[in-house]
Amino acid sequence: MSFLTMMMLVPALLHAVCLEGDCRNGLGKLESPDGRMYEGEFRDGYLWGEGTLVYPDGLTYTGRFVRGKFEGEGKLTSPDGKVYTGQFRNGVIDGNGTLVRPDGYQYTGEFNLGRFNGKGTLTAPDGRKYTGGFRNNLIEGQGRLEYADGSSFEGIFRDGKPAGKGIRRYADGALYEGEYHGDMRQGQGVLVLPDSTRYEGSFLDDRYEGQGMIEFPDGTTYSGTFSRGKFNGRGVLSRPDGAVYTGDFLDGLIEGFGVMEYPDGARYEGDWRQGTRHGRGILLTAGGSRYEGGFNNDVPEGEGTLIRPDGEKVSGRFVAGEPVQPPEPAPEVAAAVPEQREEPPVSLPSVRPPAEEQGANVEVQPAEEQRVKVEAPLAEEPVAKGPVFADGFLFTDGSRQKKFSGTTRFVLPDDSVYEGEVRDGVIDGSGTQIFPDGRRYKGGFANGLRSGLGEYTYPDGAKYTGEFKNGLFDGEGRYVFPDGSTYEGEFRQGLFAGLGKLHYKDGKKFVGSFRNDLPDGYGTLLSPDGSVYEGGFTAGRRNGRGRLTYPDGRVYEGEFRDDLLVEQQ
Numbered sequence: 001m002s003f004l005t006m007m008m009l010v011p012a013l014l015h016a017v018c019l020e021g022d023c024r025n026g027l028g029k030l031e032s033p034d035g036r037m038y039e040g041e042f043r044d045g046y047l048w049g050e051g052t053l054v055y056p057d058g059l060t061y062t063g064r065f066v067r068g069k070f071e072g073e074g075k076l077t078s079p080d081g082k083v084y085t086g087q088f089r090n091g092v093i094d095g096n097g098t099l100v101r102p103d104g105y106q107y108t109g110e111f112n113l114g115r116f117n118g119k120g121t122l123t124a125p126d127g128r129k130y131t132g133g134f135r136n137n138l139i140e141g142q143g144r145l146e147y148a149d150g151s152s153f154e155g156i157f158r159d160g161k162p163a164g165k166g167i168r169r170y171a172d173g174a175l176y177e178g179e180y181h182g183d184m185r186q187g188q189g190v191l192v193l194p195d196s197t198r199y200e201g202s203f204l205d206d207r208y209e210g211q212g213m214i215e216f217p218d219g220t221t222y223s224g225t226f227s228r229g230k231f232n233g234r235g236v237l238s239r240p241d242g243a244v245y246t247g248d249f250l251d252g253l254i255e256g257f258g259v260m261e262y263p264d265g266a267r268y269e270g271d272w273r274q275g276t277r278h279g280r281g282i283l284l285t286a287g288g289s290r291y292e293g294g295f296n297n298d299v300p301e302g303e304g305t306l307i308r309p310d311g312e313k314v315s316g317r318f319v320a321g322e323p324v325q326p327p328e329p330a331p332e333v334a335a336a337v338p339e340q341r342e343e344p345p346v347s348l349p350s351v352r353p354p355a356e357e358q359g360a361n362v363e364v365q366p367a368e369e370q371r372v373k374v375e376a377p378l379a380e381e382p383v384a385k386g387p388v389f390a391d392g393f394l395f396t397d398g399s400r401q402k403k404f405s406g407t408t409r410f411v412l413p414d415d416s417v418y419e420g421e422v423r424d425g426v427i428d429g430s431g432t433q434i435f436p437d438g439r440r441y442k443g444g445f446a447n448g449l450r451s452g453l454g455e456y457t458y459p460d461g462a463k464y465t466g467e468f469k470n471g472l473f474d475g476e477g478r479y480v481f482p483d484g485s486t487y488e489g490e491f492r493q494g495l496f497a498g499l500g501k502l503h504y505k506d507g508k509k510f511v512g513s514f515r516n517d518l519p520d521g522y523g524t525l526l527s528p529d530g531s532v533y534e535g536g537f538t539a540g541r542r543n544g545r546g547r548l549t550y551p552d553g554r555v556y557e558g559e560f561r562d563d564l565l566v567e568q569q
């Protein structure tokens with residue numbers, strides 16, 4: 001029998017023997033056949049007044065009795081070392097008191113029917129201390145939890161854990177004020193670090209996730225999308241020197257497409273890679289020059305056009321920021337040379353189709369099928385001037401002696417138009433591909449496949465912005481459905497998979513784990529009527545342990561199966 005249960009039961013001492021004194025009205029000593037021993041006051045034959053009752057197993061109560069039951073102030077000691085000192089009512093621990101356990105835990109506060117209920121203070125052997133509300137032996141409601149390292153959380157608790165709005169003070173001086181769940185920052189909040197870095201926005205699993213703004217001590221600020229604690233997606237970065245960048249980010253770095261306004265008045269609009277100008281872009285310098293074309297590691301490189309302030313125009317190839325002068329033409333040969341006819345343009349051979357368009361549910365093709373490939377032209381085709389495809393590569397000309405590298409624009413055999421970088425004859429780097437049906441992709445490519453950060457738009461208004469791998473949505477991203485619903489979170493092989501947030505057009509919102517495009521695992525579903533479900537999901541349905549709360553205060557907690565509560569706690 002447990003200690004709490006023993007507290008609640010005081011069986012009558014039937015067939016007991018009065019060993020000494022007055023066991024009817026007065027002081028006496030009484031022993032029952034089962035070995036219980038009482039010594040103290042009696043009234044009308046009852047244990048009534050002050051006395052001590054000792055059970056055969058060593059459980060001992062010393063305090064006040066009324067009609068044979070513990071009543072008022074008393075002390076109950078169990079053989080295993082637990083000690084309760086405080087109030088009793090009708091034979092039960094009830095009221096204010098202190099319970100000390102041999103493992104070092106101590107509770108002082110309100111009890112109801114033998115359980116922690118109301119206000120109290122619980123101290124743990126590891127140095128933690130909680131002061132606040134309790135319900136059925138669990139920390140519940142408003143309270144303050146102090147940790148051994150000096151940190152603390154003050155706010156709302158549920159089922160023994162922080163859940164709701166609160167203030168978290170860390171040992172290193174950091175301060176968080178906002179929403180909490182399961183001892184982690186979840187939802188909206190403000191975090192100020194010891195070095196004065198300040199973040200305000202959305203959190204998921206203790207990390208910056210979603211929309212937010214961060215201010216650094218040196219004056220740098222970023223406002224936009226975060227993922228896994230880093231800048232990811234669209235945002236605005238302002239530097240202390242006055243430079244302002246608006247555009248795409250990946251893993252904390254400027255990458256993708258964006259515009260940088262420099263403090264001296266210069267302006268760059270175009271592609272970026274790992275914080276440097278890389279790909280296609282337009283640079284307007286403070287001195288009045290305008291360059292449009294390819295960039296590599298921040299400087300013009302590849303095909304481009306430079307217009308100087310005096311109006312001089314230079315078009316051609318640039319290397320390390322400088323135009324490359326074409327070689328002097330060879331002197332004319334005195335001997336008569338047959339007149340050469342202009343070669344007819346070489347038609348591009350057909351290519352295999354790109355990867356299937358990706359929606360919320362995509363049939364994934366093998367990566368090899370998604371790479372842009374080109375069949376070799378017939379051997380007897382004449383040598384063409386300008387880049388041509390052959391044997392699956394883009395060559396500088398029809399001689400096929402050198403694979404093309406640089407920035408170019410061409411029409412693919414499926415009538416899509418590609419403009420961007422090519423490396424060693426393969427689409428690789430930053431580029432834009434526009435399809436005849438209106439689909440458009442702008443972002444990174446690797447070995448002919450969509451890779452890195454990019455944006456894929458559809459004619460019906462659907463749009464994906466985020467990371468790609470092997471031509472598929474893979475990594476962190478945001479998908480907008482034609483009806484306005486949105487998913488923001490992790491993708492794997494074109495599917496919602498991992499942690500994410502799904503906002504439905506009708507107002508529903510799910511935050512949690514996904515698998516194969518559906519909620520699967522632990523999550524929270526908020527409905528337009530104000531009800532909140534928090535718990536397990538399987539294949540989009542509520543399954544497993546969960547808690548359903550309605551706006552009117554009704555709470556259903558227990559086991560769910562296919563959206564139905566089958567076992568209530």
